[in-house]
Amino acid sequence: MNAILLSAVWGIVMMFSGIFTTSKTAIRNVAVVGLVLLVLGNYADMIGYHLMTVNVHKMLYFDTFGLLGNLIAFGSTLLYVLLSGRDMEKVGHHLAEYFALIFFVLCGVAIVTTFNTLLMLFLGIEIISIPLYILTGADKRNLKSNEASLKYFLMGAFSTGLMLLGIAFLYGATQTGTFFIDDLWSGKTAVTPLFMAGLLLLLVSMAFKVSAAPFHFWTPDVYDGAPTVFTSFMATIVKVSIFVGFIRLFDEAFGDSQEKWQVFVAIIAAATLFIGNVTAVFQQSVKRMLAYSSIAQAGFMLLALLALNGVAKEGIILYAAAYSIATIGIFAVLIRMKDYTFEGFNGLARQQPVLAATCTIFLLSLAGIPLTGGFFAKYYMLSSVVATGHYLWLVIFAVLCAAVSVYYYFRVIQAMYFKDGDGATEAEPGLGFKGLLVVLAVIVVVLGVWPQSLLGQLSRLIYTW
Amino acid sequence: MGTTQLLFWFLSILAILGAILVVTSKNPVHSVLWLIVVFVAISGHYILLDAQFLAIVNLIVYAGAIMVLFLFVFMLMNLNADTEPQKNRWLKIAGVVTGGALLLVLVAALKKADLKAQMAEMGKGDIGLIHNLGLVLFKDYVVPFEISSVLFLSAMVGVVVIGKKAEEDKTTLGSQKYGG
Numbered sequence: 001m002n003a004i005l006l007s008a009v010w011g012i013v014m015m016f017s018g019i020f021t022t023s024k025t026a027i028r029n030v031a032v033v034g035l036v037l038l039v040l041g042n043y044a045d046m047i048g049y050h051l052m053t054v055n056v057h058k059m060l061y062f063d064t065f066g067l068l069g070n071l072i073a074f075g076s077t078l079l080y081v082l083l084s085g086r087d088m089e090k091v092g093h094h095l096a097e098y099f100a101l102i103f104f105v106l107c108g109v110a111i112v113t114t115f116n117t118l119l120m121l122f123l124g125i126e127i128i129s130i131p132l133y134i135l136t137g138a139d140k141r142n143l144k145s146n147e148a149s150l151k152y153f154l155m156g157a158f159s160t161g162l163m164l165l166g167i168a169f170l171y172g173a174t175q176t177g178t179f180f181i182d183d184l185w186s187g188k189t190a191v192t193p194l195f196m197a198g199l200l201l202l203l204v205s206m207a208f209k210v211s212a213a214p215f216h217f218w219t220p221d222v223y224d225g226a227p228t229v230f231t232s233f234m235a236t237i238v239k240v241s242i243f244v245g246f247i248r249l250f251d252e253a254f255g256d257s258q259e260k261w262q263v264f265v266a267i268i269a270a271a272t273l274f275i276g277n278v279t280a281v282f283q284q285s286v287k288r289m290l291a292y293s294s295i296a297q298a299g300f301m302l303l304a305l306l307a308l309n310g311v312a313k314e315g316i317i318l319y320a321a322a323y324s325i326a327t328i329g330i331f332a333v334l335i336r337m338k339d340y341t342f343e344g345f346n347g348l349a350r351q352q353p354v355l356a357a358t359c360t361i362f363l364l365s366l367a368g369i370p371l372t373g374g375f376f377a378k379y380y381m382l383s384s385v386v387a388t389g390h391y392l393w394l395v396i397f398a399v400l401c402a403a404v405s406v407y408y409y410f411r412v413i414q415a416m417y418f419k420d421g422d423g424a425t426e427a428e429p430g431l432g433f434k435g436l437l438v439v440l441a442v443i444v445v446v447l448g449v450w451p452q453s454l455l456g457q458l459s460r461l462i463y464t465w
Numbered sequence: 466m467g468t469t470q471l472l473f474w475f476l477s478i479l480a481i482l483g484a485i486l487v488v489t490s491k492n493p494v495h496s497v498l499w500l501i502v503v504f505v506a507i508s509g510h511y512i513l514l515d516a517q518f519l520a521i522v523n524l525i526v527y528a529g530a531i532m533v534l535f536l537f538v539f540m541l542m543n544l545n546a547d548t549e550p551q552k553n554r555w556l557k558i559a560g561v562v563t564g565g566a567l568l569l570v571l572v573a574a575l576k577k578a579d580l581k582a583q584m585a586e587m588g589k590g591d592i593g594l595i596h597n598l599g600l601v602l603f604k605d606y607v608v609p610f611e612i613s614s615v616l617f618l619s620a621m622v623g624v625v626v627i628g629k630k631a632e633e634d635k636t637t638l639g640s641q642k643y644g645g
Contacts, residue, residue, distance in 0.1 A: 008615050015622065056608045097626045104619040111612065119609050127616045134623035172578070197574035 001062065002041035002051050003070050003110040010034035011103035018096025028085045031099040035078040038106065042070045058180065061116040068317050069113040069244035073237050076324040077106060080237065083332040083436050084229050091138050091227045098138060101131035105238065112245035117179040118167045121249060125163070125209060128242070129156050132234055136226040148225025155218045159208035166201030169194055170253075181253035191260050199254055199261060203268075206246050210239055212302055213271040216295050220279075223291035228340075231287070232331030235294040240320035243301050247316055251308050258308060265306045266391055272299030273401040280408045287340045289408055290330065293366065296405055297323055300381050303398065306391065307384035314455060315380030322373030322447050326362040329440045332433075333359050338424040345412055346421025355429065356416045358437040365444045367409040368402050373447030376455075378402060473513060480506035497535045504528040516593035 017030045041051065046067045081102075089095055108127030115121045133156065137149025171177055173195040175187050188195070204215060211219040223231045254261060276296030283289040301319055304312035333355050337344050349356035365374035382395050416423070447454065483502035490496040504527045511520035591597060602610055 004612070008612075011615070011618070054608070057605055059608050092626075094626045094629070097622050100622050101619060101626070104615055104622070107612075107615050119606075120612070123609055123612055123616065127612075127619065130616065130623065131619045134619075134626055137627060140627070169574070192578065193574040193576075194578040197571060200570075 001054050001056070001060070002045045003038060003067075003074070004060075004107055005051060006034075006038050006041045007103050007107040007110060010037065011100045011107065014096050014100040014103055018094070018100075024089050024095055027096050027099065028081070031081055031085065031102075032078070034103065035074060035081060038074045039071065039078060042067060042074055042110075046071070059117045059120050060111070060114050062114050065313055065317070066113040066244065066248060069241060069320065070110055072317065072320045072324065073109050073113075073241045074106065076237050076321075076328060077102070077233075079325065079436070079440060080233060080328045080332075083328065083433065083440075084232060084335060087229045087335045091229060092140065094138075098135065101135055102233065105131045105233075109238070109241040113241055113248070115245065115248070116181060116252075118170065118181060119179045121181075121245065122160075122163065122167060124245065125242070126160065128238060129160070129209070132230075132238065135230040135233070136222055138230060139227045142225075142227075144225040145227060148222045151218055151225075152222045155208070159205045159215070162201050162208075163205035166198045166205060169198030169201065171198075173198055181249060184253045185256045191257050195257075196260065199257075200264070202249070203261065203264060206242070206249070207268055209242050210246060210298050210301070211295050212268050212298050213275040213295065214268075216272065216275065219295055220288055220291045223294070224285070224288045228287060228331060228335045231291070232328055232335075235290065235331075236324040236327045239294065239298065240301070240316075240324055243298075243304075243316060243320065247305055247308070247313065250305055251313075255308060262306060262390075265302060266394055269299050269302035269306060270394055270397055272296070272302060273398055274299075277401045277404040281404065283408070284342065285340050286334055286337075286342060286345065286412060289342075289412075290327070290334070293405065293408070294327070296401065297366070299401070300378060300398065303381040303385050303394070306394070307388050309384055309387055311380060311387055312384035315377065315384050318373070318380055318447070318451070318455065319377035322365060322377040322444065325440055325443055325447075326365040326372075326374060329362040329437060329444075330359060330366075332437065336425045336427070336429055338426055342411055342415050343421065344423070345415040346419040346423055348416040348421075348423030348425075351423045352425060352429065354434045354437065355425070356423075358441040359416065360413050361441040361444055363409040363413055365448070367406045369406075371445065371448045373444045373451075375448055376451040377447075469513060472509070476506045476509040476513070480510070493539050494536070497532060497539065500535075501528050501532055504532075511593075514593070515591075518593055518595050518598055520593075 013034065014027070014031060017027050021027065044050070045062060046064065081099075088098055091098070105128050108124045108129075108131075111120055111124030112128065115124055133149055133153040136152050137145055139145035167179070170184055171179060173192055174184055176183075178184070184195075208215040208218075223235060226234065250261075272295060276292050276294075276299055280289050280292035280296060283292060301316060301323075304316040304319070306312075334340065336355075348359075361372065365372035368374045368378040382398060385391055385395050385398075415421075480503050483499045483506060486499040487496045487503065490499060504523060508520040508523045508528070511517075511523060
């Protein structure tokens with residue numbers, strides 16, 4: 001509850017900070033303080049210290065899995081604001097409001113990771129979505145940004161409609177009429193058509209929100225059109241948090257009927273992996289390539305949804321951390337580039353050796369090369385599916401797709417190191433920016449070299465729910 | 466067939482007919498007017514289900530406020546049948562096929578649905594009164610109720626961000642005008 005309260009309150013504080021000061025540095029510092037408080041508040045929740053005792057009527061359920069998801073979301077947002085907060089000023093003149101919206105999104109994130117009824121899930125998803133529609137269109141004079149925002153809004157509204165229909169069906173399918181996710185299955189022995197229809201509609205709408213194929217059509221346009229700072233936020237923190245909610249929903253509500261829907265998730269995962277990776281190969285713009293790569297990474301995260309065992313839950317937390325940090329790092333570098341195409345990265349290594357070196361580590365992690373966090377994240381996803389004993393074809397397919405992904409990630413590395421060009425950045429990046437990038441790269445490497453240190457604690461936490 | 470059933474069938478047919486006409490009308494203003502019919506019919510259903518408050522709110526908010534907004538948009542954009550974009554024939558066929566597939570699944574699901582238990586309370590009269598609704602809303606559902614305020618607040622902030630004219634715009638316009 002700490003996180004929900006703090007993020008909502010700090011969103012309002014951010015709004016008011018826009019009235020009392022016009023200094024952009026001051027506003028950014030207020031946001032950083034808020035994020036530090038959020039991380040601390042969430043940690044306090046984990047060790048059992050609560051700011052307030054609120055009777056939530058069992059509508060929220062704070063377990064370690066959800067709180068860990070929160071911790072990763074808030075921690076990555078903190079790193080993201082420290083790295084890219086300065087670039088947010090260039091988007092428009094409403095810096096305080098952008099931060100307020102980001103805090104409201106985090107409030108939605110805290111709900112989606114800890115919900116216990118479909119009612120709260122719906123509210124959380126909406127609290128995440130509506131500020132994102134606005135952030136997508138924040139660059140008002142850019143037509144592409146306007147188009148992306150409208151497209152996202154219309155498609156998002158449609159998928160929300162599907163979600164509500166699914167929730168209504170599930171409500172009707174229970175004997176007593178309940179929204180609580182652990183009661184949805186109670187008193188049932190077989191899947192009724194009404195239950196299945198509700199489940200599938202919910203699956204489709206959640207798959208839309210995490211941009212899984214074939215519900216991914218909005219992703220490249222929206223991620224490409226949105227201001228790059230906000231694309232970074234959407235593609236990482238928001239996406240992995242919705243995944244935590246996705247897994248929570250299917251584990252608690254539909255875990256008992258797993259074999260009935262597993263095949264659908266397998267098909268969606270395979271399609272997502274295939275479309276994301278193959279289309280990314282043909283992109284000319286690094287920003288658009290990263291949009292497709294985020295689809296491909298969502299395909300990997302769907303493997304955890306398919307397996308739904310202990311390994312999968314540990315893995316998704318690790319994946320969330322590794323993927324978020326690496327992608328935030330790449331986007332932070334990308335924002336500073338003058339030219340977003342692959343050619344724009346030519347010769348970056350000679351101009352900005354620190355940027356190029358850290359960027360290489362992030363790209364290696366996304367491709368899943370050993371000694372980076374991405375390797376163990378992918379390893380855990382695959383081994384969770386192997387542990388189920390079925391769907392070995394999907395594991396092989398995923399490995400092949402990961403091999404394809406190496407091609408387009410290495411294209412950036414090749415451009416940076418082996419091609420001549422000026423690799424122009426917009427302004428000389430400051431020392432703090434470079435230092436933070438190095439910190440991020442170190443985190444990625446530590447996750448890859450000593451995953452036991454983190455994973456041991458993770459499994460201890462997750463298994464002692 | 467009692468009065469309730471007669472009313473139910475009348476309202477259902479009215480709602481479905483209205484919904485079909487919303488989609489098929491060439492003139493967008495006609496579509497909006499038919500949409501009002503749909504909302505009124507659904508409000509009637511709410512009254513049949515003893516949800517009087519919901520029925521009135523549905524009428525005021527949807528049939529009233531939102532419809533007026535719709536009509537304003539049409540008037541401002543000057544939409545009529547001529548400006549309707551021509552859609553690709555294949556796109557239409559694909560739409561019919563996917564929509565039909567969804568309809569098939571939903572009809573099959575509802576046909577086999579086991580709804581013997583009476584889900585809706587009918588004829589008891591007081592479940593949907595504001596008094597009872599308020600008690601439930603502020604006791605059992607107080608957490609979602611309060612949290613939805615975050616949703617509305619973020620929407621309001623969004624309106625300001627999108628709608629407010631940036632101050633720099635004025636100064637640049639001014640300098641262009643005077644500085645030449």
